[in-house]
Amino acid sequence: MLTSVLFDLDGTLLDTAGDFMEIIQAMRADRGLAAVDPDRVRPTVSNGSVGMICAAFDMRPDQPGFDELREDFLARYDQHLAVFTRPFPGISPLLDWLDEQQLPWGVVTNKLSRFSIPLMEAMELAGRCRSLVCPDQVTHSKPHPEPLLKACSDMGVEPRHSVFVGDHLRDIQAGRSAGMATVAALYGYLPVGDDPATWEATHSINTATDLRPWLEQRIQEK
Structure with missing residues (x-):
């Protein structure tokens, strides 16, 4: 579900x-x-x-x-946080689809609010994002589950019915600790020498476009 x-x-x-x-x-x-x-x-x-x-x-x-x-x-x-920054290919249609499905989505980051909030605003995503949790808003940052649990609380959803998508081991660790399904974004900034196969994510995607079919499967499991 x-x-x-x-x-x-x-x-x-x-x-x-x-x-x-x-x-x-x-x-x-x-x-x-x-x-x-x-x-x-x-x-x-x-x-x-x-x-x-x-x-x-x-x-x-x-x-x-x-x-x-x-x-x-x-x-x-x-002064320079949204000049060349863009959503990854496939992200914009994915977010459109989530909105059409009335599935709330949020962001949990280790990037401070002073950068995250204006960045989301510049990308015109702040008004659509149901929760944005930054490290200065919690006691513990990822890989601790606290930020993810706060995001779920903000959105009024249960962690066990949520999915966390990230490109770093700490993201998968945080999601697992919070009791969520996890997706490893292999198109992201993977550290040199790191093997995502060892992260024990629920699922992995090579592009953001790959996420929608997997999410559709989970919706059908309701």
Whole structure:
């Protein structure tokens, strides 16, 4: 039985890597550094600013200068968070279909509210999203189940009748801990060397378009 669908944000619902790469390349250029290979940074997007700075500047978080780089990165992102970002292919028709089916959907992310809310607004998704849960709204972030349970509470649905879709192991862990079915989005920002087959997700999809047939099956199980 299916009553709601929850999505991770970066790497699942929205392809945000373009904006991050634009910022990183500008930061490197300002420091007299050559452009970095996007393929080096893209797999780290799901690990947030820390992961991207580590990859882009070959640094550890405990090294001198790291905090300054991260602050610069976040300040630039404040002004540059919806220039190249787009829904992943297949997401827009999928959300249209969910709305037509009157199936509420929401977003659970480890991205702070200061970025997530204006990003969702810029993508014209904020008014359609029934719940947006960010780490600064809860005590524990993913992989803890608390954010997912809050989203279900916001939407008035039971976790056991919900599905969580994400592109990182922490998403699948959070969904499983919350008692939800889980879907691994293999088109997202998969960390190098990570094997999604070991995540123990309920289902996996290669494109967002692949999700609808699987959801239709679950609806028919009512």
